[in-house]
Amino acid sequence: xxxxxxxxxxxxxxxxxxxxxxxxxxxxxxxxxxxxxxxxxxxxxxxxxxxxxxxxxxxxxxxxxxxxxxxxxxxxxxxxxx
Numbered sequence: 001x002x003x004x005x006x007x008x009x010x011x012x013x014x015x016x017x018x019x020x021x022x023x024x025x026x027x028x029x030x031x032x033x034x035x036x037x038x039x040x041x042x043x044x045x046x047x048x049x050x051x052x053x054x055x056x057x058x059x060x061x062x063x064x065x066x067x068x069x070x071x072x073x074x075x076x077x078x079x080x081x082x
Contacts, residue, residue: 015055016045022053 022042023030034051037044043057 016052017055017058019051019053022058 017025019030019033019037023033026033033042036042037051037053041061042053043061044051044053
């Protein structure tokens with residue numbers, strides 16, 4: 001783990017992002033990000049009524065190739081691939 005400016009260590013808690021932040025990063029509607037999180041396409045954590053995303057988990061999910069049963073990439077992954 002790396003040290004942050006305050007002398008403490010950076011943890012995954014410092015990398016938590018809101019639905020709005022992830023929507024802005026991915027240039028998507030907030031409702032789309034919420035839908036993908038509910039469906040398990042984007043990894044997220046529920047904290048009571050709030051949903052948070054660990055940024056490194058989202059990045060890893062986007063880099064991981066995903067295929068549906070028919071061998072085609074789901075719309076999310078095809079759309080976001082570089």
